[in-house]
Amino acid sequence: DIQMTQSPSSLSASVGDRVTITCRASQGIRNDLGWYQQKPGKAPKRLIYAASSLQSGVPSRFSGSGSGTEFTLTISSLQPEDFATYYCLQHNGYSPLTFGGGTKVEIK
């Protein structure tokens, strides 16, 4: 199975900060990766698909990059509504789908 290592597990940041979250796959997954935002008590919401494509309706301050084994989610200017937990998901081929461990973004 493909393991997804997400870092950091948590971070503290201020409104307006640039935030970067990383996921590393244990083997190459092309660009079969998505990024999700989850707020307490709510279902996850996909922000990015195919590693770098912005989901419709998602603000342009969110961006994704990477291919193969290294992937990054960037929030260019953190907003109050962005404080949440973020997960990456790999869905490569017929390997079981696997999530990263999550990154909790908290207010500094």
Added chain:
Amino acid sequence: EVQLVESGGGLVQPGGSLRLSCAASGFTFSSYWMSWVRQAPGKGLEWVANIKQDGSDKNYVDSVKGRFTISRDNAKNSLYLQMNSLRAEDTAVYYCAREYSLAHWGQGTLVTVSS
């Protein structure tokens, strides 16, 4: 608008069974892979199972193989998860999700396995 509404969660004793349902609307259900994903209290996300458009291909995470069965009824726009031999570690919110890449999610239903 894509809508996924899960139901069927509740409290069940260890060793018991439960059947979850997911009612889909706002899209052509029969055209998409569908999945179940779960989240234990205070923990991260775990994919559980998925099923191909016509039901001919089903996949499971190792921890539920032989105990859980995913199925679908395209005529009723519905997805199911039959859960048998439930364990305490199956306690979680269960979400259904559309597409192999989990593009859209329902609001979830809570399953609690406890005596």
